[in-house]
Amino acid sequence: MKLLSRSEEFVLLAVWKLQDRAYSLPIRKQLSDITGYAWSLSSIFTPLERLVKKGLLTSHLTEATPERGGRHKRIYQLTPQGRQALIRMRDVEQAMWSGVTRLALERGSG
C-alpha cells in the first residue's frame, strides 16, 4: 500500500480519535488545536474525500440539526482497511523515529 500524505494521515488519525463525533468541524478543530495552525474547512474536505475514495473511510448522514440551518451532518468512520492503514502508519513512523531522540536533535549531532 502506498503511503498516505501528511494531511490524510492526520485526518485519518483524527477520525479515529473522535470516533462517532467525527465530522468535518471537530476534525478541523482537533487538527488546529494540536498543530497550532489554522486549518481551513476545505483543507479538511479534500483529504476526507480522498480517504473515502481509497476505501479507508466510510460515512453516513445524521439527522438534521437546527444549528446547521436544517442540514445533515456527515459522520466519518474507519473501515477495516483504514485501521490497517493506521497500524501500518504507526509501525512505519515508529521505525523511522527509532533511535532519534529529542535531546540529540536539540544538540545538533547524532
Add this chain to the structure above:
Amino acid sequence: MKSRRHDTPPPLAEALLGWLLKDAWQTPLGDFEEFYHELATVRGARRARWWYRGQVLRLLPDRLYEKTYWHTIMLQNYFTSAYRTLLKNKVASFINLFGLSVAVACSIVVYVFLQNYLTIDRFHENGETIFLVEHTVEQDNELQTWGTSPMPLGPVLAATFPEIERSVRLNSRGGLVQYEGGIFEERIVFADEGFFDMFTFPLAYGSPAALSDPSAVILSREMAYKYFGQEPALGKQLTFSFGNDHTETFTVQGVAEAFPDNRGFYFNFLINYDKQRDLGGERLDDWAVFTSATFIQVRAPKDMEALAARMTPYVALQNAANEEWTVQSFLFDNLRHPASDAYMVQGRVAEAAHPGFILMLLAIPLVMLALSCFNYVNISLGASVRRLREIGVRKVMGSTKMQLVLQFMAENLLLCFLSLLLGLGIAWGFLVPLFNGVFVNQITLSLTENLGLWFFLVGLLAVVGFASGAYPAFYIASFQPVVIFRGNYTLARKQWFTRAFLTVQFVLAFITVISGVYTTLNGRYLLRQDWGYPADQTLVVRINGSDQFTRLRNEIHQHPNVVEVAGSEHHVGESLGGAVVDIEGVKKNMRYYGVGPRYFEALGLRLASGRFFDEHLNVDAASDAVINRAFAEAEGWTEPIGQTLRVDGTIYTVVGVVEDFLMHPMLRDRPIFFLPSGEQPYQYLSIRLQAGTAAATAAALEPVWKRLFPDAPFSFFFQDDVFDIHYQSYANLAEAFSYIAALALLISCMGLFGLASQNIARRLKEVSIRKVLGASVPSVALLVNRGFLTMLAVAAAIASPVCYFGLTALFTAFDARALHLPMGPDLFIFSYTLIFVTAALSVAMQARTLVTANPADVLRGE
C-alpha cells in the same frame, strides 16, 4: 451575538453557495453554517460573515468553470445531434429551409424599405424646427388639406414674426436642358437663398452661397454624372429653356453629394427663387399663385401653436386675391414629426408615409413567415412520431424535459440560422436588385452601415425560432416514456392542430393565388378595353407654344397622309387640367382638357349629341364647353345642351356631349369636360393619319422638325402607346403578385408534401392490409388523402369571399368608377384548379409509394 440579523450567514452568499454546490453538497453547506456560528461566538459576527463570504468567493472560479464546461459540452451535443437530424431528414429540412429563407429575404427587404419610408426627410439636422406651411380648403363638400401655399406668404411671415428664423419656398417646374447638342426634359427646382441653411443637403463641390447668384445652377450628383460624366461639372454652362421660348444659360456652381435613400423632396437642378421673375413671368407677389411648398424654420417649436392662431389675417388676404380658392386656415406641419394624417395632404412636396401601403407591404413577409412557420410546426409534429423511440430512450437515460426542449430548440435554431444566412443571400443577390429595378425608391442592404439591421436580424431569428420551434419542442418533450414503449401511442389527439394550421396555410395560399390570377387577368382585360376612338390613327408631337404649332401645322397639313391637325394644352392619356367648377352653386374640384378646334376630330372622339368646338372659334371670347356622357349622367341632366358651368369666374355653356372614352387605363366614365384653349399654351399637336401610314409619316416628320426647330428635341408618340407606362407598371404589379402567389403556393404545397409523406409512411401498413384484402389503388389513395381534400375545400370556402370583398374594396378605394374585370366564377374555378392540381401533384409523388409498395414487403417485417 449582537443582533438577530447576525444569527445566520449572509443570505446572498448563502444562496450563491447553495447554487454553486449541487444537492449532494448540502452537508458541507451545513458544516459551513455551523462553523460560521462558532466563528461568530469566538471572533464576532462581522469576522464570521466576512469569512463566509470569502469562502464563497474562493469557491466561485472553480465551480463556475465546471458548470459552464459541462453546459458547453451539452450545447455542443445539442448542435451535433441537431446537425445530424437535419441531414437525416433531407426532404423536411429542405422544405423548412426553403420556406424560411424566402420569408426571411422578404422580411429583410421590407424592413430596409420601411426603414427609409418611415423616416422620410428625417435626416435634416434642423428637422425639429422646420415646418411645412399647409392650408385647408373646402372642395367637393369636404375639407381638404393642401401642401402648397401662396407665393408671397413665406417672406411676409418671416418679415412679420420674430419667432420665425427664415422661410424657404420651393417651386418645381418643367423645362428643357441643353448641353452640347443633347436636349433633355427635366424638373427644375427654384428655392430661396436660405435653402442650404435650412436643409441638410451637403455639397460635394462648390459653395451653398452660389444659390444667391441668379445665373448659377446647383446640380444633384446624378445630374452631374448624366451631363458631364467623370469630368468636373463646376463652371460648365447649361442652357435652360422654359415655356414661351425663354432661353437662358446658367453656370454650374455646385454639385450636391448623393442624397440619402430616405429623401422625400430633393432637387436635380436648383436655381434662385427670384429668377422665376425673369423666366416665365411668374407673379411672385400674387396671392392667387401657389408655390410647390413653403417651409419656415422657427427658433423654438413650442411657439408654433401661438403662431398658427395668428394666421387669420393672411387667410383673408389670400381669399381677397383668389375668390375661386377660398382658404379656411393655414397650418404648420413639422418636417421630422409629420401629423398622423399627413398622407392625406394633397400636393405635398414630399409624400408622407401611407399607412395602407405600409400594411400591404407588411402583409407579404408576415404571410410568408406564417406559412413557413406553420410548415415547420406541422412537419416537426409529424416527424416526432418517428422520433418517439429516441425521445423515450433519452428520457429513460435521465434526460430532463428541459434538456429535450433545448435539444429540439437547438435543431430549430440551427435551421433558422441557416435560413437567415440564406435569406440574407437571396435578399442581397436577388430581391434588392429586383426592388431597385422596379421601384423609384432605392434601398441599400448594408450590414456595416445599418446597425438597425443587425438588431432586426437577431430579433427575427428569435421570433421565427420561437414561433416555429416552441410548440413542437414542448409538445414532443412531454411524451411519457412508458406510453411510448408500450407501443400504442397515437398522435390522433393533436391532428386537429396540424389540420388547422394546414387549412390556414391554404387559406393564405388561396388568397394570394386568387389575387395573383385576378391581377393578371385584369391586366389582360384592361388591354382589351375599347378606347372609344381609333387610337392607332393618331400621332402626337410634343410642342411648346403657338409659334411651334403654327409653323409645324402649316408645314404638314398639306401632306397626303395627314387628315386632320389640332393643337391642345392637355392631351387625353397624357395630361389633365384641374379646375374648380361651380354648377348651380355647388363647387367641385374637377378635371378638364384644354383643347383647340378640331381636336375631337383629330383624336377621333365620337359625338353623342350637340356639336364640337367651332373650327373658327375665337377662343378669347368663347364660352363653349363639351362634356362627356358620364358628366351628364353624374349631374342627372337629361338635356345637357345649354347647361352652364362656371369655371374660374367664366361662364361656359355646354354645346356638345362626347361619348365616354378611356382617359386612364382604368377610367372610362369619370366625369370630365373640354374647354377651348388658346394657341399660346399649346403643348401637343395631334395629327390624324390615313390608316396604315403611321410609321411612314413619323419618319417623314422628323426631317421637317429638324429643319424648322434645330434647337428643340423632336418628341412624339403614337396615341395607342399612350397608356404603355401604365400598362407596364400594372404588368410589374401583376408580376409581383404572381411571384408572391407562386411562392405562397409553393411553400404551402411543400408543407402538404411533407405531411403527406409522413401520413403515408404512418399508414403504409394499414394500406397494405387493405390492398391484400382487395382494395383498389384509387380507393386507397382517396382514403389516405381525404383529409387533405377536406382541408383544401374548407380553405377555398374561407378564402373566396375574403378575396371577393377585399378586391372589390381595393378598387373602390382607388376610384369607385375604376374599370375592372367583373369577378365571375371562372376566376375562382381557374384558381381552384390551379391549387388543387398543384396540391394533387405534391401528394401524388407520395401516392406512388402506395401503388408500388409490395404488401408482402411491408407486412413481413414483424
